[in-house]
Amino acid sequence: MKRKxxxxxxxxEDKITKIKIDSYRKISxxxxxxxxxxxxxxxxxxxxxxxxxxxxYLSDSKHxxxxxxxxxxxxxxxxxxxxxxxxxxxxxxxxxxxxxxxIAWLELLLLVWA
Numbered sequence: 001m002k003r004k005x006x007x008x009x010x011x012x013e014d015k016i017t018k019i020k021i022d023s024y025r026k027i028s029x030x031x032x033x034x035x036x037x038x039x040x041x042x043x044x045x046x047x048x049x050x051x052x053x054x055x056x057y058l059s060d061s062k063h064x065x066x067x068x069x070x071x072x073x074x075x076x077x078x079x080x081x082x083x084x085x086x087x088x089x090x091x092x093x094x095x096x097x098x099x100x101x102x103i104a105w106l107e108l109l110l111l112v113w114a
Contacts, residue, residue: 016070021077025061028081031100032058035084035093043092050087054080 032054039047057080064073087093088101095101 016074018065018070021061021065021070021073024074024077024081025058027100028054028058028077028084031081031084031095031097034095034097034100035087038094040092040094046090046092047087050083050092053083057083 032051035047035054036051057076061073061076061080064070064076084093084100085102088095088103093101095103
């Protein structure tokens, strides 16, 4: 809704909706599943810590959503996924899915050739 004198406009993509939260949470849950299945040898301790943080943030997201706090729910999902991406970039999780993780082409090629 636009108020008199307000020059900003609100677009649908600027809103956090339950549909958007469900979609992003599903992506992060799939990424978590792949991460758990692809832990690098010798990195189990680091992986455990990351996985605990991811699970905590995903749980927080559900809690915030139940309270109707969609902003914090969405933020918690993004924090969770940030932990997963960090684990992938640090080669704690040897994942290959560039749609779920921010891994570079070179890293992916090295994993495939390994």
